[in-house]
Amino acid sequence: MLAIAAMNQNDDCVDLQQMRYVVAVAETRNFTRAAERCFVVQSSLSHRIAGLERELGVKLFARSSRRVELTPAGAAFVAGARECLAAADRAAADAAAATGVVRGRLAVGVIVTTAAVDVPELLQRYRAQHPDVRVALRSGRSDELAAAVRDGDLDIAFLGMPENERPSGVESVVLAHDEHVLVVPAGHRLAGVSQVTLRETAEETFVDFVSGTPARAQSDQAFAAAGLVRDVAYEAGVVELITRLIARGLGIALLPSAFIRPRATDDSELALVPVVDGPHRIEYLAWSRFNPSPATRAMLDVLGVGAPSTGS
Known part of the structure; x- marks a missing residue:
């Protein structure tokens, strides 16, 4: 890595603080915000990075009045710098742990x-x-x-x-092991029944997690195992949005019971129904x-x- 090689060539060339400054600029793409993150004035941060670039003989950042971007050399340096900083942090944590203090x-x-x-x-x-x-x-x-x-x-x-x-x-x-329950609007035809099967829900419109995710796979696999196809009209990555869509009558969903029961207890807009052959999750x-x-x-x-x- 460029950062490690530079230190090997000259022990005074790169220090950890310079690495932190470069990583901060790379992540914020802004010298002012990087300085704020590092609790230093911008002029000092800019001066240290400019000095490092002179020592290395390469430009780490392409700068304009509006943009800051890593150069190819800068990207290589940041990758090595992150490794060095992580190793330094781990060394400090291990030293503290040896005295019984976890940091x-x-x-x-x-x-x-x-x-x-x-x-x-x-x-x-x-x-x-x-x-x-x-x-x-x-x-x-x-x-x-x-x-x-x-x-x-x-x-x-x-x-x-x-x-x-x-x-x-x-x-x-x-x-923990858990099973899914059916979540429906309070006025839905299945609200209040003692239990349902997947076949009884297959003709409904569903709200679910994004296709391809483990959260979605739990329901997809259960329907596939039952030989059923369902219509997932709405996909969302946030449970709160899923339940709001259900409350609006846009669909129903299968959600982990241990998660949804406490949240649905005081929600008069939702009803939960046990599913005989529904998905299970670990x-x-x-x-x-x-x-x-x-x-x-x-x-x-x-x-x-x-x-x-x-x-x-």
């Missing part, structure tokens, strides 16, 4: 329908024990979050998968199988998972 950053991925764990309550307990750890939360699809854990972009993630699948390439533990906790950080190990302890395995 650093914990990146947590959460699906929008997490129900097995009360995430805010969990973070409250975690902070009470480890106040020096900074937590970054990221929501998304289960497959995207699992990939981010594999790539090292997330430390842990709370996932929901169809019952015949499990996260691949990561350590994981089952948190909620997982996933984390990297490669050398978890002290902050990750501490979270696993809070969750009662114990020491992570080093096997495949």
Whole structure:
């Protein structure tokens, strides 16, 4: 990497602060916002980056009065700089952990329908024990979050998968099993019935998650297994939007019961109906199988998972 090579050529050439400045500009595409992020005046940040460019003999950024973009050399430098900064942060966290203090950053991925764990309550307990750890939360699809854990972009993630699948390439533990319920408008013909089958719903218009996602696959697989085809007229990535569409009478949906029941209890516009042959889902906790950080190990302890395995 350009950043590592530069340090090898001249120990005084690149320091961690310069790397942080360059990464901040690359991410914000703005010198002023980068300076604010780094808690430094813009003139100082600009001066340090200009000095670094002179030392390296390359331009890291293409600048104009309105735009800031990475050059090819800058993109190569940022990739190496991120690796160096992550290694430095990990070294500091490991040193602190050796004295019994957990520090650093914990990146947590959460699906929008997490129900097995009360995430805010969990973070409250975690902070009470480890106040020096900074937590970054990221929501998304289960497959995207699992990939981010594999790539090292997330430390842990709370996932929901169809019952015949499990996260691949990561350590994981089952948190809960759940089944879907049918969510319909309060005035719908199926509202109030004791239970339904998928066949009884197949002619209805559906609202569901985006096609190709694990959240959508849970329902798609159940209908396919029953030999049924349904009409999904509306796709959304946010549960709140799905339930609002249902309340407007635009369709019905199958949603995880543990997630939707508490939210539908006080909503007179929605009715929940058990589904005899409906989808099932498993909620997982996933984390990297490669050398978890002290902050990750501490979270696993809070969750009662114990020491992570080093096997495949």
